[in-house]
Amino acid sequence: MSSRRPPRGEYIETDTGNKVARKATLVGTQNIILGGKTVIQPDVMIRGDLVRTIQPASQSATGAAPNNTAVSIGRYCFLSRGCCLRPPGRLYKGAFTYMPLRIGDHVFVGPASVVQAASIGSHVHIGAKVAIGEFAIVKDYVRILDGTVVPPHMVIPSFSIVAGQPARLIGEVPEGGHEAFELRDLYRTVGNNPQPTPV
Amino acid sequence: MAALTPYTYIQCPCSDSPTLGRPSDASSPTSPEPDEDDRTFDPRAPRSNYSLYPLEYLLYCEDCHQIRCPRCVAEEIVTYYCPNCLFEVPSSNLKSEGNRCTRSCFQCPICIGPLAVTSVETKPDPSLLAAPDNTATPHSGPYALTCSYCNWTSTEVGIKFDKPNGIHAQLAKLRNGGATRMTAKERKERRKDPAFRAAAAAAIGSREQEDLDLETQFANLKMFYQNQLAHPNSADTGLSGLGDLGFSSPTSLSRIMSLYTGGGLQDKKAKSRVGAMREALDPDEGFQLASLDESAAIAQLQAETLDDTASAAQLLDQPPNIGEEHLYGRGRFASELRPIPYLLRTKRSKRCPMCRHIISKPEAKVQTTRFRIRLIAGSYIPSIAIRPLAISSGSSASGPAVPGALLEPLKPAHYLLTFKNPIFEPVKVTLGAPSKTPGRFASKVTVLCPDFEIDANTDVWDEALRETGERDREKERRRRRGEDGNHNNNNNHNQLEVGKIWERGRNWVSIVVEVVPASLALVAGQGPLREDEDVLEIPMFVRVEWEGDAGGDEVGSAPGGDKEVREKRELAYWCVLGLGRIRQ
Numbered sequence: 001m002s003s004r005r006p007p008r009g010e011y012i013e014t015d016t017g018n019k020v021a022r023k024a025t026l027v028g029t030q031n032i033i034l035g036g037k038t039v040i041q042p043d044v045m046i047r048g049d050l051v052r053t054i055q056p057a058s059q060s061a062t063g064a065a066p067n068n069t070a071v072s073i074g075r076y077c078f079l080s081r082g083c084c085l086r087p088p089g090r091l092y093k094g095a096f097t098y099m100p101l102r103i104g105d106h107v108f109v110g111p112a113s114v115v116q117a118a119s120i121g122s123h124v125h126i127g128a129k130v131a132i133g134e135f136a137i138v139k140d141y142v143r144i145l146d147g148t149v150v151p152p153h154m155v156i157p158s159f160s161i162v163a164g165q166p167a168r169l170i171g172e173v174p175e176g177g178h179e180a181f182e183l184r185d186l187y188r189t190v191g192n193n194p195q196p197t198p199v
Numbered sequence: 200m201a202a203l204t205p206y207t208y209i210q211c212p213c214s215d216s217p218t219l220g221r222p223s224d225a226s227s228p229t230s231p232e233p234d235e236d237d238r239t240f241d242p243r244a245p246r247s248n249y250s251l252y253p254l255e256y257l258l259y260c261e262d263c264h265q266i267r268c269p270r271c272v273a274e275e276i277v278t279y280y281c282p283n284c285l286f287e288v289p290s291s292n293l294k295s296e297g298n299r300c301t302r303s304c305f306q307c308p309i310c311i312g313p314l315a316v317t318s319v320e321t322k323p324d325p326s327l328l329a330a331p332d333n334t335a336t337p338h339s340g341p342y343a344l345t346c347s348y349c350n351w352t353s354t355e356v357g358i359k360f361d362k363p364n365g366i367h368a369q370l371a372k373l374r375n376g377g378a379t380r381m382t383a384k385e386r387k388e389r390r391k392d393p394a395f396r397a398a399a400a401a402a403i404g405s406r407e408q409e410d411l412d413l414e415t416q417f418a419n420l421k422m423f424y425q426n427q428l429a430h431p432n433s434a435d436t437g438l439s440g441l442g443d444l445g446f447s448s449p450t451s452l453s454r455i456m457s458l459y460t461g462g463g464l465q466d467k468k469a470k471s472r473v474g475a476m477r478e479a480l481d482p483d484e485g486f487q488l489a490s491l492d493e494s495a496a497i498a499q500l501q502a503e504t505l506d507d508t509a510s511a512a513q514l515l516d517q518p519p520n521i522g523e524e525h526l527y528g529r530g531r532f533a534s535e536l537r538p539i540p541y542l543l544r545t546k547r548s549k550r551c552p553m554c555r556h557i558i559s560k561p562e563a564k565v566q567t568t569r570f571r572i573r574l575i576a577g578s579y580i581p582s583i584a585i586r587p588l589a590i591s592s593g594s595s596a597s598g599p600a601v602p603g604a605l606l607e608p609l610k611p612a613h614y615l616l617t618f619k620n621p622i623f624e625p626v627k628v629t630l631g632a633p634s635k636t637p638g639r640f641a642s643k644v645t646v647l648c649p650d651f652e653i654d655a656n657t658d659v660w661d662e663a664l665r666e667t668g669e670r671d672r673e674k675e676r677r678r679r680r681g682e683d684g685n686h687n688n689n690n691n692h693n694q695l696e697v698g699k700i701w702e703r704g705r706n707w708v709s710i711v712v713e714v715v716p717a718s719l720a721l722v723a724g725q726g727p728l729r730e731d732e733d734v735l736e737i738p739m740f741v742r743v744e745w746e747g748d749a750g751g752d753e754v755g756s757a758p759g760g761d762k763e764v765r766e767k768r769e770l771a772y773w774c775v776l777g778l779g780r781i782r783q
Binding site: 133139140141149151152153154155156157158159160166168169174175176177179180 | 254255256257258269280282283284285310311312313315346347348349544549559565568570573575576577
């Protein structure tokens with residue numbers, strides 16, 4: 001493993017503990033907020049350039065500085081190889097605008113998944129090859145199984161397990177399953193100095 | 200074939216019929232089956248299907264000291280809420296409005312995706328195309344429900360709405376095709392109208408039928424029978440002998456009506472009455488001629504394809520529509536399906552079935568995910584993780600190096616079982632596994648170390664300091680490795696030795712299980728391989744013993760009095776280790 005590692009290190013580790021792969025594609029980095037301790041694997045794409053063009057009426061009226069966050073990600077998130085985060089867009093008062101994409105803490109996004117949700121809560125597990133439609137709202141403690149297609153504007157309440165095309169509720173997260181969403185241990189196993197998985 | 204990740208299922212004691220999950224009591228008479236204790240649990244028995252659960256699904260009752268599964272807990276509903284708008288529905292509304300969301304939350308009848316209210320785009324008139332204020336009012340009626348997943352819209356069944364809000368109330372008044380439906384109140388008011396009466400009188404003469412929907416028909420019938428009970432027609436008492444049993448007898452009628460209308464109609468006087476009553480004769484009394492002419496449906500079936508008929512799943516998702524015209528011949532075609540109001544979801548608390556203590560209780564608010572009480576089995580009984588173990592040094596022994604690889608028949612394989620102790624006391628674990636797995640294909644199983652002790656889960660700081668003291672942790676890890684004389688990369692140092700623990704950590708212990716998978720070659724006369732019969736499953740009896748504080752409960756065997764008294768506890772249960780599939 002150590003022999004394959006590039007000399008500079010595969011990841012850029014920031015002061016707040018983010019581990020961002022050098023091969024990840026982050027567009028519009030000034031519009032992307034990482035909460036810290038987030039892992040971004042190679043070939044991940046985050047479209048920070050799709051920033052909101054129309055500010056909400058309340059803000060433009062007060063003359064406050066425009067909020068240019070396109071994607072905000074909480075702590076201990078894990079973006080697997082080849083996934084894509086893209087802010088959703090829609091017509092607003094006759095003009096097209098993007099809306100920010102908000103992601104909570106301990107969110108796992110599986111490989112080759114596309115996320116266009118309006119908001120994703122904390123402790124969410126998104127499997128591989130999942131498509132989350134525009135303006136979907138995913139609440140806390142939700143498990144989205146591999147290959148699911150979440151339709152646009154769908155709301156997934158807490159403690160749901162969804163699967164299928166389109167996504168339908170197939171079960172509830174049991175009481176004892178909350179700890180499985182923790183991504184602290186997974187965070188340590190990647191990076192330039194990966195630790196073995198604790199028992 | 201899908202790769203199988205190793206799994207551990209634990210059997211809930213509630214499925215043992217003699218004990219029913221009660222704590223074992225020495226004074227009680229022994230189980231009717233004398234060989235109950237000797238019997239090996241068979242994970243493939245049909246009964247086992249319902250008693251095996253992953254650890255996460257199990258709860259634990261602190262008073263009974265017993266595992267509780269989703270099947271044996273008693274659930275109580277804390278909150279009802281709509282899964283789409285996340286609004287709480289008070290239980291009083293539930294009685295009147297039913298178990299569906301009465302806001303504007305609907306699911307697509309074709310694909311169950313969420314429906315959104317959109318304004319129907321009216322085709323602009325060519326002559327008005329030049330008009331500058333064409334886009335001035337982009338949001339104006341009529342409105343329709345549209346599915347963003349399959350592009351179904353409610354205009355396909357001819358339903359449009361005047362307002363973008365209160366869709367549920369509007370939909371209740373609309374029939375497929377856009378025709379409005381009268382509510383019972385409107386119908387009653389219409390009857391008082393003299394103009395309508397005259398028209399109705401003429402209609403009766405011409406044998407014209409008024410279409411009744413289910414709700415009105417039921418209301419009319421109910422009113423008619425109530426009148427009948429109040430004023431029994433004493434004239435026709437033709438079949439007095441059979442009258443008490445037939446549908447037209449007052450006693451059976453009042454019994455049936457009390458069943459369907461909630462008991463308010465039970466008339467004490469009716470019991471004494473004998474005699475038949477007449478049946479409904481006209482639509483005002485709830486009489487509805489059955490239209491047995493199905494030629495239209497048959498013609499439509501011939502014209503359309505199978506895809507145009509509603510599937511069983513789609514029909515099941517349809518809510519009962521009391522605005523329907525007829526019960527018969529309804530919704531056979533996908534083009535007749537109506538939007539589905541979202542079914543409400545619940546938050547539920549769980550009670551122990553024996554002592555009635557609450558073992559899980561979520562916060563009542565819809566948006567919070569916290570629990571007031573959450574006694575999960577995972578914080579009381581050791582978890583078991585399974586990992587294949589590849590040993591290169593052993594000449595004969597080998598295991599699948601890649602997780603999920605198929606097991607070679609008749610070739611010994613090794614698996615590492617890691618037991619992790621969640622409680623703050625050291626526990627003693629005793630394992631028992633049959634030497635041969637039950638079922639048609641018996642694999643040989645050897646647990647190399649069936650008896651061991653796991654240290655307590657005391658050092659909470661260790662976990663917390665891990666993040667900050669990265670270097671210290673690394674040092675500690677190295678030290679631990681040095682002590683035990685094994686390193687992950689050179690496992691060959693470890694010798695497979697009977698009665699010896701493979702690896703040991705702060706609150707975990709790894710042991711080795713050797714299996715010799717059975718050959719799946721079918722002997723003549725045996726049936727074909729059944730589903731999942733190639734999965735190597737080991738039943739294992741786990742007995743956990745520890746010394747805990749004698750909590751102030753009376754359930755424990757230790758007599759109360761001394762606060763410092765330590766109580767010996769034990770918990771024993773069957774579990775099933777699914778290791779992998781055997782190559783066929």
